[in-house]
Amino acid sequence: MKKIWMLVSAALVIGGxxxxxxxxxxxxxxxxxxxxxxVSAKIDQANGSMVTVRYESGGSTRRMTVPATPGATYSTGExxxxxxxxxxxxxxxxxxxxxxxTWPMTAGVVSIVVGAILFGYFLREASMNPxxxxxxxxxxxxxxxxxxxxxxxxxxxxxxxxKREDDE
Numbered sequence: 001m002k003k004i005w006m007l008v009s010a011a012l013v014i015g016g017x018x019x020x021x022x023x024x025x026x027x028x029x030x031x032x033x034x035x036x037x038x039v040s041a042k043i044d045q046a047n048g049s050m051v052t053v054r055y056e057s058g059g060s061t062r063r064m065t066v067p068a069t070p071g072a073t074y075s076t077g078e079x080x081x082x083x084x085x086x087x088x089x090x091x092x093x094x095x096x097x098x099x100x101x102t103w104p105m106t107a108g109v110v111s112i113v114v115g116a117i118l119f120g121y122f123l124r125e126a127s128m129n130p131x132x133x134x135x136x137x138x139x140x141x142x143x144x145x146x147x148x149x150x151x152x153x154x155x156x157x158x159x160x161x162x163k164r165e166d167d168e
Contacts, residue, residue: 006122012115019108026100033096036083046074053082057089069095 041055044063051074052065068074072095085091 002122002126006119009115009118009122012111013119014115016108016111016115019104019111023100023102023105023108026097030097030099033083033085033093035086036093037086038081039084041080041082043074043076043078043080046076051094053080053092053094055082055084055092057084062089064090064092066092066094 037057039055039057041053043051044054045052046068049068050065051068052063054061054063056062074080074094080094083093083096
């Protein structure tokens, strides 16, 4: 049962990290167009997934085909405000990306904290619980230790005589 809770706590930590990283990426995507120029454009052609717009940037008229924003409707001849990257006038956005909500970031942090606490708790329980420890050879026999074999007396091999230093 403890292994399951350790897996759950690890999943909470990983899920929290994923939530924080995804919110961070969405914020960077939304921030990238903050300093872009708003330009009035006319929609020349709109078909399901692509929109062709005509706009003026840098003193010249440009025509670009860009991906349509999911869920938005575009009609031919419509005037619209688009966002143009001042450093690259060919980089155009029809709509600003939405800002991500803050609750996934908060949920990610809470998930990491709860997962780390649970993981630490069950890791500590596993190290303190004597039944969870790996049994040593003495414990494996039910606490009884096998008697050690008697030591043979050190004697010279048959037919040999040992001399001691004080025999001389």
